[in-house]
Amino acid sequence: MQRKAYVPGTAALLVALLAGCTSGSTDSGTTDDANPGEAGTATAVAQPGKYRTLPEPCGAVGHGTLDSLLPGLQQITDADQREAAYAGDATLTYDTDRKVGCRWKVESTDATDHLLVDFERVVSYDNAVSDDSQAQTIFATKETAADLPEPTTSATASDTESNSASDSASASDSATPSATPSSSSSASATDSDSPSASASPTGLEPRALSGLGDEAFLDDALSSSGSTAQQRTVTVVFRTSNVIVTIEYEEQPATVGVVPDSQKMQDRARKLAAQLADSLNG
Incomplete structure (x- = not known):
């Protein structure tokens, strides 16, 4: 037991x-x-984007550039009002580290001009997707939404020569809008009177841009509502690393029948885009 x-x-x-x-x-x-x-x-973690902060948008555009884009600034006689016009108005945002913007609106005797500059810093919340890759996806979505036409030979040639054209802008840059789109120098007088010719001058169609950030595109739209003056909106969007910059430049002449000059507006918007890209790369 x-x-x-x-x-x-x-x-x-x-x-x-x-x-x-x-x-x-x-x-x-x-x-x-x-x-x-x-x-x-x-676990492999995707690399973060180059940019961790964004610039102050209303201070990102110099007075000289604003004078070119918004000719009415020089017509404001009151010093305080002119300074307020230069300052612009910050757009509503809830996170200044992720998205900021600024708007300007200036009236002149010949036209009303609007300018919007918007900065968006893209952050990926997927460890397998880098900030840059996420920014690429968002940029592609914006480009698709713009519905750009298929590139043409003339558009490609215009894009190649655009940098030199912007640098050599004539003194008439701040002149009043012309009644016909002078950007299309090869067009006949009959063609320049045509609304369709004014809407898409040869070589200035909406298109992808080269030499601006990592990727970029330009849109150019002319709208009218019959009895009012035609408004042109030129939009330039570019991406550098994980930051997407959008520029919207609008002009509506004070006189019915006057068409804002496409080339002049595109040159101004692209010159501003190049300045912003340089400042980001600092």
């Missing part, structure tokens, strides 16, 4: 010892797997 009582006790002791060894072996394996130095345990 004593021997029978002893055997179960010994068996229980062996079971306890074996359980302890097994538990220790399991804990050891967990610790080893959690060791960052062990192969196969590290």
Whole structure:
């Protein structure tokens, strides 16, 4: 009887010892797997974007550039009102580290001009997707929404020569809008009177742009509501790393029948875009 009582006790002791060894072996394996130095345990994390902050948007455009884009500024005689017009109005935002913008609106004797500059810093919340890749996706969505026409030979040639054209802008840059789109120098007088010719002058169609940030495109739209003057809106959007910049430049002449000059507006908007890209790359 004593021997029978002893055997179960010994068996229980062996079971306890074996359980302890097994538990220790399991804990050891967990610790080893959690060791960052062990192969196969590290999770690849996509690189963050280049930009962690955004510029102050209303201070991002210099007075000289604003004078070119908004000719009415020089017609404001009151110093305080002119300074307020230069200052612009910040757009509503809830996170200045992610999205900021500024608007300007200036009336002159010849036209009303609007300018919007918007900065968006893209952040990916997926560890497998970098900020740059996420920004590429968002940019592609914007470009698709713009519904750009298929590139043509003339548009490509215009894009290639645009930088030199912007740098050599004539002194008439701040002149009043012309009644016909002078940007299309090869068009006949009959063509320039045509609304369709004014809407898309040769070589100035909406298109992808080269040499501006990592990728860029330009849109140019002419609208009219019959009895009112035609309004032209030139939009330039470019991406550099994880920041997307949008410029919207609008002009509506004070006189019905006057068409804002496409080339002049595109040159101004692209020159501003190049300045903003340079300042971001600082």
